[in-house]
Amino acid sequence: MSGSVRVVSAPAAVQSALDTLGRSSGPASLILSSLADGAKHGYALTKDIESFAGVRLAPGTLYEALSRLEAHGMIEALESHDRRRPYRLTAAGAAALATYLEAQRKVAEVGLRRLAQGLASA
Amino acid sequence: MSADSGGAPSAGGAPAPIDRRVRRMLLWYPPSWRARYGEEFAELLLADLADRPRCWRRPADLAGTGLRARLTAAGLAGHPLDPAAAARASLAAAACSAAAFGVFGGAMWAQLAIGVQWDVPPQQGITQALGLMSAALTLFALLAVLAAVGVLVAAVRMCRIGQGRRLARPAAMIAVSTLVLVLGGNHFANGWPGTGGDLLVHQGLIPGGIAAFGWATTLWVSSYWAHPAALAAFSAGEIAWMVASPAATAVLVTGAARLLRRIELSPAGLRYEIWLGRLAAASMLALLVGAGRWITLPALGDQMFHPGLIDVAGLAAMAVAAAAGGQALRRATAVARLADGTAG
Numbered sequence: 001m002s003g004s005v006r007v008v009s010a011p012a013a014v015q016s017a018l019d020t021l022g023r024s025s026g027p028a029s030l031i032l033s034s035l036a037d038g039a040k041h042g043y044a045l046t047k048d049i050e051s052f053a054g055v056r057l058a059p060g061t062l063y064e065a066l067s068r069l070e071a072h073g074m075i076e077a078l079e080s081h082d083r084r085r086p087y088r089l090t091a092a093g094a095a096a097l098a099t100y101l102e103a104q105r106k107v108a109e110v111g112l113r114r115l116a117q118g119l120a121s122a
Numbered sequence: 123m124s125a126d127s128g129g130a131p132s133a134g135g136a137p138a139p140i141d142r143r144v145r146r147m148l149l150w151y152p153p154s155w156r157a158r159y160g161e162e163f164a165e166l167l168l169a170d171l172a173d174r175p176r177c178w179r180r181p182a183d184l185a186g187t188g189l190r191a192r193l194t195a196a197g198l199a200g201h202p203l204d205p206a207a208a209a210r211a212s213l214a215a216a217a218c219s220a221a222a223f224g225v226f227g228g229a230m231w232a233q234l235a236i237g238v239q240w241d242v243p244p245q246q247g248i249t250q251a252l253g254l255m256s257a258a259l260t261l262f263a264l265l266a267v268l269a270a271v272g273v274l275v276a277a278v279r280m281c282r283i284g285q286g287r288r289l290a291r292p293a294a295m296i297a298v299s300t301l302v303l304v305l306g307g308n309h310f311a312n313g314w315p316g317t318g319g320d321l322l323v324h325q326g327l328i329p330g331g332i333a334a335f336g337w338a339t340t341l342w343v344s345s346y347w348a349h350p351a352a353l354a355a356f357s358a359g360e361i362a363w364m365v366a367s368p369a370a371t372a373v374l375v376t377g378a379a380r381l382l383r384r385i386e387l388s389p390a391g392l393r394y395e396i397w398l399g400r401l402a403a404a405s406m407l408a409l410l411v412g413a414g415r416w417i418t419l420p421a422l423g424d425q426m427f428h429p430g431l432i433d434v435a436g437l438a439a440m441a442v443a444a445a446a447g448g449q450a451l452r453r454a455t456a457v458a459r460l461a462d463g464t465a466g
Contacts (some may be wrong), residue, residue, distance in 0.1 A: 005231075015257055019409075026139070041162065041165075041166075042162060042165070042166035043164070043165070043166050043169040043170075046166070046169075046170070054309070057456045058170075058179055058180060058183035059163065059166050059167050059170050059184070060179070060183040060186065060187030060188065061183055061187060062166070063159055063163050063166070064187045064190065066159075067155075067159065067191075068327075080162070082166045083161045083162055083164070083167075084163040084165050084166075085161075087260065
């Protein structure tokens with residue numbers, strides 16, 4: 001069994017878009033995943049992410065990531081009828097999320113397979 | 123899941139007034155951020171407070187993200203929504219850093235330059251340090267003039283298309299504060315007991331008038347503030363000048379920063395300013411080396427050229443200003459590339 005894992009197959013352009021989010025890349029992937037099935041405002045995002053990831057993003061962290069995603073053109077703000085402004089995924093955001101999740105899936109598959117092999121041989 | 127699902131408990135149909143607690147929390151963020159996200163963020167905070175009335179993570183989260191938002195607004199970090207505005211903010215931050223560097227570097231240089239008017243330095247190292255600092259400051263000043271010319275060209279272009287009114291206030295701040303500094307600097311350069319208006323200009327390469335002017339305009343960068351007895355030897359006019367000159371300097375730097383934030387630089391103009399900024403960074407490094415050389419010389423007991431604690435503090439301030447300027451310049455470069463890409 002190889003001692004190192006190198007699973008980085010995302011196209012450079014999309015991968016770098018997520019990389020440039022820096023400390024917001026973790027919250028960003030959660031936000032993009034949450035917005036994948038439709039537009040949501042800040043509180044709806046918080047509750048949805050908490051429900052599927054078990055992580056409650058603090059308000060400042062959420063909006064720091066939202067502003068970066070918006071600046072990168074991965075999400076866009078919609079008109080709001082009250083003070084809760086909803087956001088939705090853009091085409092660039094959907095492409096970045098798909099590439100990111102595909103890479104994560106490969107990492108997960110390799111890790112789970114090797115873990116199973118390791119447990120079996122122990 | 124729709125936009126309307128998962129509504130905040132406190133959100134009603136009509137906008138509710140933001141309570142004082144949320145208003146205080148919003149103060150962590152800069153005005154530009156609050157203008158864009160303030161209302162929706164306040165709504166989220168109200169909902170979060172309802173869900174978790176006591177949460178120790180929230181203040182730390184607001185402080186950290188608010189500080190980063192302020193650094194972004196100041197042109198020192200982050201990723202902007204508006205690349206052109208961010209480039210201007212970064213240039214303004216670089217200019218402020220350069221100004222702070224120039225004030226402390228100029229004060230240190232003027233102290234040595236005045237000393238050379240009155241006495242021969244006891245060590246070769248002092249002369250070497252002064253020579254390097256003089257060359258670096260000359261280049262620094264020349265680059266500042268060239269940068270001002272670039273901004274002036276852009277300002278004239280804006281005036282021609284009727285957008286000059288936006289620049290009137292910062293331009294007035296620059297003009298008035300410059301006038302105060304030039305007139306006051308000249309007056310006190312001739313009147314200060316240390317210069318006496320009778321400089322021994324033959325003792326150095328630096329013209330005595332320039333040395334005295336530099337001394338007078340940076341007289342407030344002084345350890346005298348910590349020694350009231352020594353300060354009492356100054357006349358009331360000189361003490362008033364030591365208070366007025368930093369105020370005028372602050373107005374000058376604020377006016378310049380505001381002007382840079384409002385000026386519409388072309389992509390070529392922005393690249394020109396960044397290029398000058400890189401050269402200025404090199405001159406700042408040379409000035410730092412010269413100042414460091416002087417401060418690290420072994421003491422020979424000569425009070426005229428002996429560096430004090432204020433000089434060590436000045437060197438530290440110069441290093442911090444240089445680092446901040448470099449960061450602002452790096453960000454201006456990155457944002458300029460982004461703006462070019464957006465335009466393309």
